[in-house]
Amino acid sequence: MDADISSTEAVAERREEILAAVETHAGRIARELAVLKGGDYGSETFNTDAGEWTVKYEAGALQYLRFSGKGGGETYVVSTHRPPDPKELATAMGDYDAFVAAYNAYVESLDGVLDGVTDEFPDVASTESVVAERDRIVGTIRETSNAMAGQLHRYEGDAYGTFAKRVDGKRWELKWEDGLASYLRVGGEGGIYLVSQYSPPSAQDVRTLADDFAGFVAAFNDHVDDLDADLSTVSFDD
Incomplete structure (x- = not known):
């Protein structure tokens, strides 16, 4: 030790x-x-x-x-x-x-590896005109949707609600709140929002669906006509 x-x-x-x-x-x-x-x-x-x-x-x-x-x-x-x-x-x-x-x-093996690589590229095409036209069409759709929402709000008397119809096999749904359009969606859950509080739809989606919007408005007008017809039958005569 x-x-x-x-x-x-x-x-x-x-x-x-x-x-x-x-x-x-x-x-x-x-x-x-x-x-x-x-x-x-x-x-x-x-x-x-x-x-x-x-x-x-x-x-x-x-x-x-x-x-x-x-x-x-x-x-x-x-x-x-x-x-x-x-x-x-x-x-x-x-x-x-x-x-x-x-x-x-x-x-050292990387020395000169970027020699000859160009840093000059073609001009980038502008989307300005496409975006302007997209926004113009969407703006018109929003204005019409707001008009529909106002009518629904006045008739229903509720602060918010929805109106849905099928047009050429596609489900169109307008959600309104306080007389204004909250969204206009085509295709149900996971569908395309033509009007929303978030980003605008793509130009391609607008091109595909804008013409069918007239059919949705027509369906709405038919709905209003039906309401008017229902009320026309009410009578207080003895």
């Missing part, structure tokens, strides 16, 4: 010095890769005669640096877990310069 116990302090301190230096140096590689790849996270592997090195980064910061030797086994030189075994670290560091050389060669 009197035998001396060797201290590992010097080895551990030297390992921490090496790891700190590698983390700083490889961290620069990670940042360069993040800039090159244009992503928040990713990884890249570089081959050497002794094995392969994998750099993983996130938000431009080094997550880990792993060495996989051709003889088998993996050494996480830098990681968020426990530090590597000193012998395994020494083996990996013996190939570190080759790893950096492989990274540099990779970067």
